[in-house]
């Protein structure tokens with residue numbers, strides 16, 4: 119439920135407490151994950167990787183940045199000339215009012231919110247946005263009215279990509295950040311592996327997963343592919359191209375998705391997966407998150423062992 123409290127009531131202590139209690143319940147409704155922006159010192163190599171290896175389509179190159187399509191949206195990934203530790207993840211909200219509400223809720227909860235400037239909104243191909251830093255130091259943007267492309271995604275290679283779907287985000291304190299994402303934002307816990315929560319913001323089992331780490335940033339970027347054939351084809355193809363495989367092929371017992379994780383530029387891990395479980399509105403009535411122990415079989419039910427520090431137990 120979305121509750122909007124314009125200002126706290128200060129006429130009596132009792133009323134102020136009631137108003138505070140109301141805004142603490144306020145929830146920012148995230149509609150979907152939208153894009154990731156990553157800095158790089160070698161834009162040319164990042165572009166080569168994103169097209170020739172990942173199979174994404176260049177939407178445009180401008181102002182020292184390259185935008186990539188993975189589905190019919192304007193773009194879902196942007197590499198720009200900058201610090202490779204500079205990562206931003208963006209989530210969509212439905213209306214201008216919800217964006218304003220989000221800013222108010224975050225500020226009242228002690229987060230510094232920056233309203234997006236017009237030229238920055240233009241560079242992101244959104245109508246409006248705001249940005250803030252999550253409790254672990256991750257830059258998050260909330261965007262309203264991001265552009266649709268008006269045409270199909272035309273892949274650079276036939277990797278079977280059907281779209282950008284989720285990110286792994288580093289957390290310095292998984293319990294605290296789970297409370298942040300489920301409390302202020304509208305995420306719900308689908309499952310946990312050890313301390314790491316897999317969070318949904320729509321029917322898809324997870325759009326964000328918080329992995330304990332000693333520093334902030336995006337830990338992995340997932341694109342969905344059409345079928346298990348695309349996973350296995352990628353496994354053989356990437357090995358032939360000497361792209362280091364970090365995990366898989368395998369199947370997550372949590373989401374049921376079959377997966378392959380492999381190296382990207384600047385230490386980023388990319389993932390292809392297919393067959394992710396949906397938790398429908400009907401399922402919501404009875405669904406309870408499951409806790410999987412922090413052991414390799416919680417990451418892969420087929421027996422693959424991860425070569426990814428945040429997945430090691």
Ligand SMILES: [Fe+2]
Pocket residue numbers: 284285286338340389
């Ligand atoms: Fe993933």
